[in-house]
Amino acid sequence: MEKKEHYHTRARRALEDFFSSHPDACFTARDIIHTEGLSLSEPTVFRLLSQMTEDGVIERFLPEEGGGASYRWNECAGKGHFHLKCDVCGELICADCDFLSEMEKHFSSEHGFELDSDRTVFYGKCEKCRKKETK
Amino acid sequence: MEKKEHYHTRARRALEDFFSSHPDACFTARDIIHTEGLSLSEPTVFRLLSQMTEDGVIERFLPEEGGGASYRWNECAGKGHFHLKCDVCGELICADCDFLSEMEKHFSSEHGFELDSDRTVFYGKCEKCRKKETK
DNA sequence: CTAAGTGCAAAATGTTTGCATACTT
């Protein structure tokens, strides 16, 4: 639970700028390594991604199919929210509504389970993709 | 959506037997490869795990930290259920209660999201581990 | 000056593929 000391280096700033200027998009380590403007080495990218995830600056999402973990700017840090991931278009939707506390209550009282909503990802099909299909 | 034809081979039977006789435990490909009684090669294990997951015989869970994906006998195949994964002891609990349809209803009406409950894993802390901590 | 960060090369993991052989149907 101790905050580690981080120097403000070029690499760290570059990554923070990169994520914060694409707040809704997910990137893999690979994406970042191959982004021209950044030119960061593999170890540096993985090290920074891990640190920034631990610090809550970005969020980490596990790989679905091929490829590695993906990361995204964490706008709603610590706010209590949940994620909806569309299996069709791949979009990751950040949701925040009252139902969350209802879910937490249910899991706690009925299953004795303390839900960590920030880490839980709901899979399914998003509104856009559902509409497309019923055409 | 077409069912692929599968031969009943020694390897396939061995894996099915293995999973069905440990219905509550999760195994990685690595675990299986190193299980003495089975003696299956790496490619065979990965190929079978993929096929059996597609066919719904087993369930696949993505890696949390280190290690690869883990697999488990799918007892509640197609029954509509959800999973609670304890971050502390790692246990994966299979839950099946009425709240599920309530959740589906909420996501559908409020978020336009069609939930695939079978694939969704809730992270948090299970009853046992919560009790342990408050000692 | 000291602690932390960086890049390179190499290693460790997890998973997949090409291909010749063996098994199921």
Next chain:
DNA sequence: AAGTATGCAAACATTTTGCACTTAG
């Protein structure tokens, strides 16, 4: 006989490590 499965070796992809060097505080 035809189609699928297997094992080996090798390829691939992702992530980590060791180490010499640089940079921030």
